[in-house]
Amino acid sequence: MxxxxxxxxxxxxxxxxxxxxxxxxxxxxxxxxxxxxxxxxxxxxxxxxxxxxxxxxxxxxxxxxxxxxxxxxxxxxxxxxxxxxxxxxxxxxxxxxxxxxxxxxxxxxxxxxxxxxxxxxxxxxxxxxxxxxxxxxxxxxxxxxxxxxxxxxxxxxxxxxxxxxxxxxxxxxxxxxxxxxxxxxxKAKTVNEYKIEIDYPHNVLQYETDNVSGIMVNMSSESLVRMYDKFKDEGLFDLNIRKYIKNKTVDEGIKETLDKERDNFWFYNNGLTIACSEYVLDGNKVKLYDFSIVNGGQTTN
Structure with missing residues (x-):
């Protein structure tokens, strides 16, 4: 039945x-x-x-x-x-x-x-x-x-x-x-789907093997904020073993860059990694499916 x-x-x-x-x-x-x-x-x-x-x-x-x-x-x-x-x-x-x-x-x-x-x-x-x-x-x-x-x-x-x-x-x-x-x-609680914005259409670095593929993009911080506000308690970090580890020195350094040297944030930060079952490029947007942030909890928070 x-x-x-x-x-x-x-x-x-x-x-x-x-x-x-x-x-x-x-x-x-x-x-x-x-x-x-x-x-x-x-x-x-x-x-x-x-x-x-x-x-x-x-x-x-x-x-x-x-x-x-x-x-x-x-x-x-x-x-x-x-x-x-x-x-x-x-x-x-x-x-x-x-x-x-x-x-x-x-x-x-x-x-x-x-x-x-x-x-x-x-x-x-x-x-x-x-x-x-x-x-x-x-x-x-x-x-x-x-x-x-x-x-x-x-x-x-x-x-x-x-x-x-x-x-x-x-x-x-x-x-x-x-x-x-x-x-x-x-198996793991992940976010079903979301669409992030990147700086301009098709600005991506792609790599793939027979089994997996990935891209590197310049993600809009506004997209990240919206993603965090919407999904922080709904699987956004569930594949991230470390999630967010509070570190006063690191946290204050990130905050200072955002407050005083925002243009340099791209150079100072290591970025974040998102694992997903599928992604689709659509102009200046990337559609993500069944995804979670697996590295970059500190940066996101």
Missing amino acids: ASEVLLNELRSIEEELEKSNKKVTDENAFEYLAMQFFCYKIKNIKPKLYDIESSITNGPNDGGIDFVYYDDEESKVVLGQCKYTENMKLNDIISELNKMSNTVENFKKAYTGTYNKKLKTNLQNALDRLPDESAGNVEYCIFTTSDINQNDVTNKLHAENNLYSKDMVSVYGVSEINSQIKELIE
């Missing part, structure tokens, strides 16, 4: 989509939820809403595949089937897995004429991205609001003679989904 925490997340997704004039059912929102918490593993869907929407293939002739996600880190194609029902049985799970597996086999043989356009594009692109050493690295995922006995699923997969192995299958019942949502939400 869907818990209150799961239903709350569905409502949040539906409200976010309504802002773009998209009205969806709980069944549709459940697809977004599965990708949010199990593919992107984020507690705030907003920065990945477009990516998730682009990945959803559910509809007529979808080959039993509701979404296609390419996991860059694992060089893996993740295929999802979402069943918003409390009545899913073991044989139903196997049937859905077989349907997805057959679809993939058809794509490998270029038998794609019967499938919808979005599935053709998304699945073919994902399969083509697999490097030679990871060919065939596909994970079949079932998400359902039914209670699932994981041992029964494992035993059934052992007994079946299918094209996919049990290692290629992940089945998430309502308890697993609830646990994942709670873990991500409760």
Whole structure:
């Protein structure tokens, strides 16, 4: 049975989509939820809403595949089937897995004429991205609001003679989904989103690796003051182990610079570091999502 925490997340997704004039059912929102918490593993869907929407293939002739996600880190194609029902049985799970597996086999043989356009594009692109050493690295995922006995699923997969192995299958019942949502939400209290101003558009120093990216900017002190006033008790410093340590000498030095040498503050201060799940550059503004100040509590205070 869907818990209150799961239903709350569905409502949040539906409200976010309504802002773009998209009205969806709980069944549709459940697809977004599965990708949010199990593919992107984020507690705030907003920065990945477009990516998730682009990945959803559910509809007529979808080959039993509701979404296609390419996991860059694992060089893996993740295929999802979402069943918003409390009545899913073991044989139903196997049937859905077989349907997805057959679809993939058809794509490998270029038998794609019967499938919808979005599935053709998304699945073919994902399969083509697999490097030679990871060919065939596909994970079949079932998400359902039914209670699932994981041992029964494992035993059934052992007994079946299918094209996919049990290692290629992940089945998430309502308890697993609830646990994942709670873990991500409760992991650390952060600020959901805020938009800061910088000195002038696109004045940023950027750096990125395969897994993370970051920018250095000249942040408006007015933005910092507003951020502090609004979120100081709502997760602004919760990822900062030290938070604010009172130090009379340092505090008075910072205050004196602000009072008497404001133009030199940029040179004297080491700045602050903000960790976030996502950031978006928008002219002279930077949108931050799920963030906290991890270094610079002294300066901010």
